[in-house]
Amino acid sequence: MSDEEYHIFTGKEEVKRPSKLLLLTELGRASFGLGAYFMSFPWLQFMPKGDEHPVLVLPGFMTTDTTTAPLRFYLKSRNYTPYRWRMGRNLANFHEIEEKVYDRLLELKDIHGRKVSIVGWSLGGVYAREIARRHPDAVRQVITLGSPFGGITGENNIEWIYEMVTGRKVSEVDHIPEEVVCNIPKAPPVPTTAIYTKGDGVVAWQHCMEKKEGPITENVQVTGSHIGLGHNPAVLACIAERLNQREGEWIPFKHTTMGKLFYSHYF
Secondary structure, three states, rough: OOOOOEEEEOOOEEEOOOOOHHHHHHHHHHHHHHHHHHHHHHOOOOOOOOOOEEEEOOOOOOOOHHHHHHHHHHHOOOOEEEEOOOOOOOOHHHHHHHHHHHHHHHHHHHHOOOOOOOEEEHHHHHHHHHHHHHHHHHEEEEEEEEOOOOOOOOOOOHHHHHHHOOOOOOOOOOOOEEEHHHHHHOOOOOEEEEEEEEEEOOOOOOHHHHOOOEEEEEEEEOOOOOOHHHHOHOOOOOOOHHHOOOOOOOHHHHOOOHHHOHHHHHH
């Protein structure tokens, strides 16, 4: 059975694993996006300035803080206070890092005397949602970038890449506990924005969005690759606009002025 033919059905919706062809174009599209990041940086400075509140940025599976550097640099330029996760490579060792992420969250909250926003890329966004669900009193809002919270064990191209790169079987990894996996699709009780792209070559984009938006949950679609989400100009503009919402006064992205200006295809 080919990758294109491999699929399952979730309810009435057919969800397919991204094709190998789409995956192979990820690096090229991400490189193009990095060029767009530098070219659009002056334009991105027109996005509203923030209130200096802390933003914890979590990297994706098999990546480190290095990959989130462009995102953190931009957030700093918009008057936010971004922080690395400082835990090395994200190898999905949930038991090992869960309390460390929470301790990091409390540390930042104590330093600033205010709640912390969390931006999580891919698996980092899955962690962000779970941490916010367990400790909503410390989290201002959550923004996920291509995070497959709707099907963490579903259709993806992660497993074979991991095994090829590390020489280890995915079954050897300290997986997220089953009880956590069952809760992950449930939105945390804080404002949550799920940014996704239908051009995702790593995980099925259908798993990266809320099945049903609510009063404090939303989906925002952008154009681009999975590994380019952290420096995608449209993503950065959306993040800056989302973080600019006053605490306790969150409104959906598609109803805001900046949303109408830069994402007219939503209207």
